[in-house]
Amino acid sequence: MPQRHVVVASSVGLHARPAALFTQAAAKAPVPVTIAKVGGAPVDARSILFVLSLGVAHHDEVVLTAEGDGADAALDQLAALLAQDLDAAPAGS
Amino acid sequence: MPAQLEGLGVSPGTVSGPVARLGLPPRPPADEKAGADPAAEADRVAAALEQVAASLEERAARATGDAVAVLGATAMMARDPGLMATVRTRLDAGQPTVASLDAAVEGFCEVLSATGGYLAERVADLRDVRDRALAVLLDEPMPGVPHPGHPFVLVARDLAPADTATLDPAEVLALVTELGGPTSHTAILAKGLGVPAVVRCPAAADLADGALVVVDGSAGVVLVDPDEADLARAAARTAARARLAAAGGGAGTTADGVGVALLANIATVDDARRAAAVDCEGVGLFRTEGLYLGRATAPRVEEQEATYREVFAAFAGRRVVVRTLDAGADKPLAFVDHGHEENPALGVRGLRVARRRPDLLDGQLAALGRATAAEGADVRVMAPMVSTPAEAADFVARARAHGLPVAGAMIEVPAAALRAPALLAEVDFVSIGTNDLAQYTFAADRLQGELADLLDPWQPALLDLVALTGAAGLASGTPVGVCGEAAGDPLLACVLVGLGVRSLSMASGLVPAVRLVLGAHSLARCGEMAAAARSAPDAVAARAAARALLDDAVADLL
Numbered sequence: 218m219p220q221r222h223v224v225v226a227s228s229v230g231l232h233a234r235p236a237a238l239f240t241q242a243a244a245k246a247p248v249p250v251t252i253a254k255v256g257g258a259p260v261d262a263r264s265i266l267f268v269l270s271l272g273v274a275h276h277d278e279v280v281l282t283a284e285g286d287g288a289d290a291a292l293d294q295l296a297a298l299l300a301q302d303l304d305a306a307p308a309g310s
Numbered sequence: 311m312p313a314q315l316e317g318l319g320v321s322p323g324t325v326s327g328p329v330a331r332l333g334l335p336p337r338p339p340a341d342e343k344a345g346a347d348p349a350a351e352a353d354r355v356a357a358a359l360e361q362v363a364a365s366l367e368e369r370a371a372r373a374t375g376d377a378v379a380v381l382g383a384t385a386m387m388a389r390d391p392g393l394m395a396t397v398r399t400r401l402d403a404g405q406p407t408v409a410s411l412d413a414a415v416e417g418f419c420e421v422l423s424a425t426g427g428y429l430a431e432r433v434a435d436l437r438d439v440r441d442r443a444l445a446v447l448l449d450e451p452m453p454g455v456p457h458p459g460h461p462f463v464l465v466a467r468d469l470a471p472a473d474t475a476t477l478d479p480a481e482v483l484a485l486v487t488e489l490g491g492p493t494s495h496t497a498i499l500a501k502g503l504g505v506p507a508v509v510r511c512p513a514a515a516d517l518a519d520g521a522l523v524v525v526d527g528s529a530g531v532v533l534v535d536p537d538e539a540d541l542a543r544a545a546a547r548t549a550a551r552a553r554l555a556a557a558g559g560g561a562g563t564t565a566d567g568v569g570v571a572l573l574a575n576i577a578t579v580d581d582a583r584r585a586a587a588v589d590c591e592g593v594g595l596f597r598t599e600g601l602y603l604g605r606a607t608a609p610r611v612e613e614q615e616a617t618y619r620e621v622f623a624a625f626a627g628r629r630v631v632v633r634t635l636d637a638g639a640d641k642p643l644a645f646v647d648h649g650h651e652e653n654p655a656l657g658v659r660g661l662r663v664a665r666r667r668p669d670l671l672d673g674q675l676a677a678l679g680r681a682t683a684a685e686g687a688d689v690r691v692m693a694p695m696v697s698t699p700a701e702a703a704d705f706v707a708r709a710r711a712h713g714l715p716v717a718g719a720m721i722e723v724p725a726a727a728l729r730a731p732a733l734l735a736e737v738d739f740v741s742i743g744t745n746d747l748a749q750y751t752f753a754a755d756r757l758q759g760e761l762a763d764l765l766d767p768w769q770p771a772l773l774d775l776v777a778l779t780g781a782a783g784l785a786s787g788t789p790v791g792v793c794g795e796a797a798g799d800p801l802l803a804c805v806l807v808g809l810g811v812r813s814l815s816m817a818s819g820l821v822p823a824v825r826l827v828l829g830a831h832s833l834a835r836c837g838e839m840a841a842a843a844r845s846a847p848d849a850v851a852a853r854a855a856a857r858a859l860l861d862d863a864v865a866d867l868l
């Protein structure tokens with residue numbers, strides 16, 4: 218099953234605005250995507266409540282998983298998103 | 311026969327209108343049974359959450375400013391697939407429908423609270439979603455501010471900032487609460503909106519939706535089922551206040567021409583725009599922490615500068631007194647780690663935060679310095695919760711280093727007032743925050759409604775501390791102002807001027823009444839009123855003694 222390991226770059230971790238941007242992007246993916254902390258249980262990446270509940274901090278490593286048509290492209294896109302400092306991106310972009 | 315309910319008047323004026331009660335959050339019924347078909351019950355919950363999400367989005371479409379993003383994010387939580395997945399797990403385990411939703415939300419709230427400061431605000435939003443969805447499932451009235459479609463008198467047990475965030479000022483005629491005190495959120499909100507308010511009115515518990523009432527925020531009385539004569543009297547008093555607001559403006563002075571600057575209190579850019587339209591000499595208290603209460607991270611210097619420039623631009627050519635961040639106690643900021651404190655009101659708050667985080671203060675002063683250089687307002691900065699002359703001197707030096715030429719201190723701690731001559735020698739001005747000074751002088755929590763009598767700004771002991779500060783100001787030529795609730799009471803304003811105060815900052819709606827009453831009395835008469843109040847044994851007698859010296863021409867207005 219396609220997977221990506223990513224170190225979260227946002228200075229606040231996966232909280233607040235970065236978490237919202239990530240779950241919105243996951244909701245647009247053509248296949249269901251899960252996110253987990255390394256060694257932890259995977260959760261639905263479209264759920265901001267699940268994602269916030271993971272408590273992902275700055276520099277934590279997470280695992281993204283998906284299966285089906287377009288899974289690799291979707292994972293690449295979401296992994297790239299997490300590798301940016303989303304909190305620094307200008308509002309509205 | 312009309313019934314008369316007694317309370318405490320905290321915002322003047324008289325108005326009549328129908329009651330609309332603040333909706334209470336629904337709870338899952340104790341005897342709720344599990345539904346027969348978990349899948350059908352899940353559909354019911356999903357439909358309720360969707361209805362809540364849709365109504366939040368509808369509100370977002372009509373809202374402006376920060377509220378758009380907050381309402382949009384809250385709608386997203388109502389549609390969250392993780393929430394529905396958790397509810398389904400509980401329903402499939404045979405739990406009742408409403409209890410399943412309640413428990414699922416509470417579970418997330420616990421996890422989010424434990425994750426730390428960033429998410430405190432999200433927890434409140436998530437509970438709001440839960441309360442609304444429960445109301446749909448139980449077919450109960452929506453919790454929160456009512457929208458009956460016509461102007462109304464809002465009645466509640468108590469009002470918190472979260473309850474009133476969505477209040478439409480055009481719809482609210484008056485506020486009535488069972489709890490609360492003179493410095494409660496209800497009082498501050500009502501003065502800001504310019505509507506009458508009565509708090510500490512226990513009998514308001516029995517007021518029903520739609521009941522016609524007359525609210526007298528000056529006397530602290532609510533009339534239920536008023537007759538024609540009551541309604542006519544209320545209308546006449548409303549008209550008299552409107553004439554007062556339209557009466558002569560200009561700079562504040564006593565009858566014999568002693569200048570007293572009349573200024574507005576503001577907390578947001580919107581407040582600044584409203585207050586800038588009022589005939590006043592500027593802003594005497596710009597509470598900057600209001601801009602950042604919901605923020606997870608410290609605002610950048612550039613962002614702060616942009617906000618301050620907007621405020622200063624609105625007051626070009628006028629005075630703006632900026633209070634630096636007053637975080638802590640009842641105003642925790644998520645990006646300041648306040649830690650656990652047994653007594654937060656006595657803890658690391660106000661200027662004391664700079665002991666741990668000098669970078670926050672320096673960042674704010676840098677932003678203020680740049681904004682001051684760019685705009686044409688007469689900007690002055692002051693620090694909250696200053697206790698010693700050394701703290702005051704340190705703050706002034708920091709302000710000057712950032713190009714802020716006029717720097718002062720709040721007098722809110724009794725120690726600062728007791729050592730006023732030494733403290734005033736270190737600063738360009740001081741401003742007395744009567745709300746906190748009363749809290750610390752009487753060892754009575756501002757938020758504790760039961761102790762409202764101790765927090766009465768007419769308490770002679772509080773007036774004694776104002777007198778010490780005022781005398782030090784007159785002796786040294788250092789301006790002394792007042793920026794607490796006391797400044798907006800026209801009678802007390804005369805007493806404060808009699809004690810040496812030369813600027814008064816209040817909710818902008820109160821400026822016309824203070825200007826008129828002050829202008830009817832000489833400085834000597836103000837001094838007599840002050841002496842009479844300080845000679846009284848208690849707050850009630852102090853007010854009566856000052857009132858006895860009030861000029862007849864204005865006595866009817868108070």
